Amino acid sequence: MTDQPLIRAAGLTKRFTDGVSVLDRLRGREGSSITAVDDCSLSIERGETVGLVGESGCGKSTTGQLLLGLQEPTAGSVAFDGQPIAAQSAAERRRFRQETAIVFQEPFSSLDPRMTVEEIICEPLVVNDIETESERHSRARDLLDRVELSAAMATRYPHELSGGQCQRVAIARALALEPSFIVLDEPVSALDVSVQAQILSLLDELQAELELTYLCITHDLSVVSSLCDRVAVMYLGELIEVGPLERVFDAPAHPYTSALLESVPRARANERDRSIDHLEGALPSPSDPPSGCRFHTRCPKLIPPADIDIDQSTYRAIFRLRSQIARGESVALDEFDCTGCSATVTQAIEAATEALNAGDRATALDRLDTTFESVCETTPPDEHTTPHHVSCHLHADAHCRDHNCE
Amino acid sequence: MTDLLRARDLTARFDTEDGRVHAVESVSFTVEAGESFGLVGESGSGKSATALSIAGLLPAAGTITGGSLWFRTPELAATPGEHDVDGEFVDLTTLPANARRSLRGTEIAMVFQDPMSSFDPSATVGSQIAKAVEVQQRASARPRSTRSKTETYGLGSLIRDSLLPTRSFVSESSRERAIELLERVGIPDPARRAEQHPTEFSGGMLQRAMIAQAIAGKPRLLLADEPTTALDVTIQAQILSLLNEIQDDTGLSVVLITHDLGVVAHHSDRVGVMYAGELVERAPIDRLFDAPVHPYTQGLLSAVPDLDTTATPSPSLSGRMTGLHAHELPEGCYFADRCPQAMTDCRAHPEERPVAETDRHSARCVLTDRAFDPDRALEPGAAHEMERDHQ
Numbered sequence: 105m106t107d108q109p110l111i112r113a114a115g116l117t118k119r120f121t122d123g124v125s126v127l128d129r130l131r132g133r134e135g136s137s138i139t140a141v142d143d144c145s146l147s148i149e150r151g152e153t154v155g156l157v158g159e160s161g162c163g164k165s166t167t168g169q170l171l172l173g174l175q176e177p178t179a180g181s182v183a184f185d186g187q188p189i190a191a192q193s194a195a196e197r198r199r200f201r202q203e204t205a206i207v208f209q210e211p212f213s214s215l216d217p218r219m220t221v222e223e224i225i226c227e228p229l230v231v232n233d234i235e236t237e238s239e240r241h242s243r244a245r246d247l248l249d250r251v252e253l254s255a256a257m258a259t260r261y262p263h264e265l266s267g268g269q270c271q272r273v274a275i276a277r278a279l280a281l282e283p284s285f286i287v288l289d290e291p292v293s294a295l296d297v298s299v300q301a302q303i304l305s306l307l308d309e310l311q312a313e314l315e316l317t318y319l320c321i322t323h324d325l326s327v328v329s330s331l332c333d334r335v336a337v338m339y340l341g342e343l344i345e346v347g348p349l350e351r352v353f354d355a356p357a358h359p360y361t362s363a364l365l366e367s368v369p370r371a372r373a374n375e376r377d378r379s380i381d382h383l384e385g386a387l388p389s390p391s392d393p394p395s396g397c398r399f400h401t402r403c404p405k406l407i408p409p410a411d412i413d414i415d416q417s418t419y420r421a422i423f424r425l426r427s428q429i430a431r432g433e434s435v436a437l438d439e440f441d442c443t444g445c446s447a448t449v450t451q452a453i454e455a456a457t458e459a460l461n462a463g464d465r466a467t468a469l470d471r472l473d474t475t476f477e478s479v480c481e482t483t484p485p486d487e488h489t490t491p492h493h494v495s496c497h498l499h500a501d502a503h504c505r506d507h508n509c510e
Numbered sequence: 511m512t513d514l515l516r517a518r519d520l521t522a523r524f525d526t527e528d529g530r531v532h533a534v535e536s537v538s539f540t541v542e543a544g545e546s547f548g549l550v551g552e553s554g555s556g557k558s559a560t561a562l563s564i565a566g567l568l569p570a571a572g573t574i575t576g577g578s579l580w581f582r583t584p585e586l587a588a589t590p591g592e593h594d595v596d597g598e599f600v601d602l603t604t605l606p607a608n609a610r611r612s613l614r615g616t617e618i619a620m621v622f623q624d625p626m627s628s629f630d631p632s633a634t635v636g637s638q639i640a641k642a643v644e645v646q647q648r649a650s651a652r653p654r655s656t657r658s659k660t661e662t663y664g665l666g667s668l669i670r671d672s673l674l675p676t677r678s679f680v681s682e683s684s685r686e687r688a689i690e691l692l693e694r695v696g697i698p699d700p701a702r703r704a705e706q707h708p709t710e711f712s713g714g715m716l717q718r719a720m721i722a723q724a725i726a727g728k729p730r731l732l733l734a735d736e737p738t739t740a741l742d743v744t745i746q747a748q749i750l751s752l753l754n755e756i757q758d759d760t761g762l763s764v765v766l767i768t769h770d771l772g773v774v775a776h777h778s779d780r781v782g783v784m785y786a787g788e789l790v791e792r793a794p795i796d797r798l799f800d801a802p803v804h805p806y807t808q809g810l811l812s813a814v815p816d817l818d819t820t821a822t823p824s825p826s827l828s829g830r831m832t833g834l835h836a837h838e839l840p841e842g843c844y845f846a847d848r849c850p851q852a853m854t855d856c857r858a859h860p861e862e863r864p865v866a867e868t869d870r871h872s873a874r875c876v877l878t879d880r881a882f883d884p885d886r887a888l889e890p891g892a893a894h895e896m897e898r899d900h901q
Binding site: 159160266268296297298299300301302304305323324325326327329330353363364365366367368369370371372373374375376378380382383386387428433 | 552553698699702712714715742743744745746747748750751769770771772773774775776777795796798799800809810811812813814815816817818819823824825826827828830
């Protein structure tokens with residue numbers, strides 16, 4: 105045993121290319137590519153649970169598969185117990201496979217419908233040629249007991265089981281080889297809330313008994329809050345905030361994390377009175393991610409240039425107008441309400457309106473861009489380490505100096 | 511406030527190869543005009559079957575076998591016919607199929623869980639919404655009395671449509687109205703979007719479009735079946751606030767069906783909790799969360815992880831819901847075998863009773879009028895030995 109983290113991923117990147125045939129390659133044509141995971145670094149210590157959260161399509165599951173070596177990264181590396189998995193020999197890879205396991209979201213479709221529960225649980229043992237048949241038989245009973253299923257279940261087929269029972273079988277299968285690291289890919293999303301609670305508490309117990317390390321991939325923040333020690337938030341393939349659960353949930357540093365937390369409806373009586381400042385728009389396409397900070401198109405805390413004095417709602421309204429002009433949509437710039445704006449703002453808007461009315465979109469856009477372009481649009485944020493790992497310009501030293509943040 | 515819908519002992523059955531499924535069992539609730547009524551429960555508890563019964567959209571295997579659905583529609587109530595009338599209310603279950611159909615979309619509309627599979631992938635979103643508008647306009651152009659005799663598609667129509675295949679069903683004004691509706695539900699650049707196909711929309715945008723289609727006929731009751739379940743949480747927040755906004759603007763009543771207690775807490779005025787086809791508790795939102803009476807409601811609430819604390823939720827509900835086939839249902843309370851407070855009294859099937867003096871809060875549980883008595887407690891699972899073996 106070493107004191108280094110069990111899993112260390114550095115600069116992990118995965119790009120999927122689409123629609124390129126051999127002929128295209130000969131001609132030097134490149135297909136469209138999607139960067140599902142972009143330069144992600146994450147360490148997972150022994151015995152801890154890290155929650156990886158984000159909206160659908162942000163690259164969570166791909167990250168999980170990269171960590172398990174189920175996909176080859178385009179760039180970057182994953183080390184398991186200090187050893188890079190890309191450099192593993194066949195025997196080492198085999199051992200690594202036994203040390204790691206995954207539990208999938210869909211309990212039904214991840215179990216072979218033609219195998220009995222016992223066959224499913226013993227499959228990893230059979231594949232790795234571990235133990236004799238009678239030993240496997242007793243091992244299967246132990247595992248069933250461990251996941252709180254009766255021994256009578258052993259001869260059943262998946263279709264005879266409920267969703268919760270299927271998920272227990274999937275967990276038993278993952279435990280068969282006594283792994284140290286398990287990726288839980290949306291382990292309870294397909295289950296009813298009462299069954300969710302049962303599975304979550306089972307996972308908790310198993311971790312304590314067997315000293316397991318979990319990476320829990322989920323879109324459900326309440327699952328994270330009940331299972332995880334640390335949280336990593338992903339947005340469009342990038343890790344934007346990583347920190348201890350309490351810190352991230354109580355004082356989220358990234359505007360996306362706070363919006364995500366705020367959007368979850370709480371199950372309590374006074375919920376109707378809580379006003380949600382919800383995010384605009386949808387997740388942009390990962391094949392054409394926004395420039396600068398990828399979240400800037402939806403961010404409620406865009407940073408205006410230092411030389412203009414403007415409130416956030418006006419600034420966002422102008423930002424929306426600019427993207428509409430850039431997309432070639434029709435805009436009513438002359439109806440823009442400038443009351444209370446500073447002279448610089450009013451001048452820029454007037455000049456742009458004039459150009460737009462004259463039919464010159466490029467000049468109008470250029471005029472607005474010069475005045476209003478945010479640092480969030482132009483420069484990808486660096487990773488800052490205070491208060492914890494966060495990639496946002498709001499935490500840059502320069503910004504903090506100007507705005508006296510902690 | 512005036513009532514819009516009164517469900518009284520609504521009962522629905524599904525016939526399957528394995529026997530009759532008791533999907534909805536004697537469900538009663540009232541939806542007031544302009545309010546949002548939440549129906550919560552786990553999968554298979556009968557929430558969707560209840561909604562489909564109200565909409566008259568039960569699949570062929572399903573039938574309403576008992577009870578009534580009183581819907582306030584003064585014009586139809588004034589029209590003579592075979593249907594049962596009570597003042598301004600008409601019993602939907604007694605309406606002939608074509609009259610039922612003419613209410614759909616115009617008085618009662620529905621939004622489904624999966625927007626992708628609810629649109630026709632081969633037609634543009636705008637044209638599909640325009641069709642809904644067109645149907646509504648034609649329906650209201652005809653006087654109510656003749657509406658029940660909606661023309662059937664016979665040989666004449668077939669010949670006419672074959673000879674004039676280009677005859678467009680949708681008028682230009684309906685198309686424009688469709689674009690207005692898309693704008694109303696917050697879709698940017700609606701004119702361009704209307705010309706796009708469903709596959710070009712994101713899930714959240716498509717759910718907005720489905721809401722646009724649902725409100726096209728200016729209905730008074732919107733049945734929303736898990737409208738945000740397929741969506742990401744930031745998009746869910748957008749859709750819920752859109753529903754709120756439309757409700758405030760139009761005075762629409764909403765029946766919101768969901769498994770997510772947070773969504774109900776955020777959107778509904780009153781809630782009904784369903785278990786094994788029955789409505790086990792019905793209460794205003796604050797009563798339900800602060801003073802739940804039914805042990806199932808209590809268990810459900812404690813199973814929801816609280817985002818603001820980091821404790822693991824207590825798995826207080828063990829086991830699973832009884833099967834709904836006639837032979838699987840226990841004689842006593844359906845929940846007794848999972849109930850931590852089951853007593854000998856629970857061997858008899860409980861009636862729905864008001865809680866304390868308020869008629870707005872009721873539960874189908876013996877605990878409404880007596881306290882839990884440990885001396886009469888049943889051993890966990892002892893309530894229905896038979897059913898346990900089944901599982």
